[in-house]
Amino acid sequence: MRAVLLAAGLGTRLRPLTEHVPKCLVPVQGRPLLGIWFELLFRGGTIGRALVNTHWLAPQVERFVAASPWAGRVDLVHEGTLLGTAGTLLANRTWIGDGPVLVAHADNLTDLDVGALVAAHAARPSGCALTMLAFRTDAPRSCGIIETDARGIVQAFHEKVEDPPGDLANAAVYVFEPEVMDAAASLGRPVVDLSTEVIPLFVGRILAVEMQGYHRDIGSPEALRLAEAEWRPHPGRAA
Template identity: 65%
Template sequence: MRALLLAAGIGSRLRPLTSTTPKCLVLVHGRPLLDYWLDLLFEGGVQRALLNTHWLADQVRGHAAASPWRSRIELVHENELLGTGGTVLANRDWFQNETFLVAHADNLTDFDVPRLIEAHRSRPKGCVMTMLAFRTDDPRSCGILELDRQKIVTAFHEKVENPPGNLANGAVYIFEPEVIADIAALGKEFVDLSTEIIPNYLGRILCVETDGYHRDIGNPESLRRAQSEFKQRPRSGGATVARS
């Protein structure tokens, strides 16, 4: 399986740190966030990864070139940000019309990649997407999910004031190729997955909840908490089908 690792973000909420450091290279326990992702994906069975770049792209390119995984990494630059869905669309040929994984590289996580892949392979009939989910301590800042008894997403509440629970979209997806055709049908270059694509698939998204660590480090407080909470522990079964 191939994976798109979204790494082009400016990280404006983390300034001044991200004025000189790309968000994907912010350190957690002295190690760039991107390195956690590369280890997680490649050790979990992903064959190749595509990184999109934009802000401070030279640093990202240099870091990828020095990575022990460099032979399995490709990079694509965006002079203008395309949005999460726009990046998928712009690189549709790279996915080779096969099932693929998409992840936001601004999350710190240790979810079980093989179990997510296996859950997608054995997904209920009609589902074309599998979404990682986690339990958040700040539901208003996340996309909150509602599920049916088969763990299929029936409702999606993107950053609302009174969300109905704390099961949140973890911004890691496995897509079937037909999702790209639906992105293309919008007829524009900039597309956001969370607001323009995901809501169109309600009833066709399998949800898998991680019982490992998962946090967006997009602001100073989240980064501080990640530094305090995250332990580099073995990946010993971090994903289970979510409980509704």
């Protein structure tokens, strides 16, 4: 299987740090996020190649990838103008191919078991077009909160609302079937957002898999501080 790491974000909430460091290379305990993601994706053998999109401070990302032990399995694509998270996928459909693809926001710190997520997708209930990683958040108002039925099928989204009905959040890691890309393409625009424009189209057809390990969006200084204090990678995954 192939994977797309969405890594082109500006990281505006982390300024001034991200004025000089792209968000995907922000270090946690001395390790850039992108390096942690490469370990997660490639160590278990589930993912064959990964695509990383670049925009802000792209030469830094290019140098990091070139020096990585996984460089031979990583492809880079530059976006002079940001395309939105689904727009990136549409622009790279040929690279993705005709099978399922793992898609992840690379600005999250996680120790997810990639193989287990892919296996859950393979065993998903009939009719589900995608599988979503979910996690319990300590800041539900800043996350996309989901409601699921007894089978784990997503029934509702609550995107960063003041009084969310729970703490089970979208972790922004997915396994997509090709029809998800078809839905994004049907919107007829090159710039498309996954979380607000595409994923909601599949309510009732999304399997949510709650992870048992660590997951945090490090998009704010407070979240980054917490990650520095909390991070204990699972042995053998992002160690």
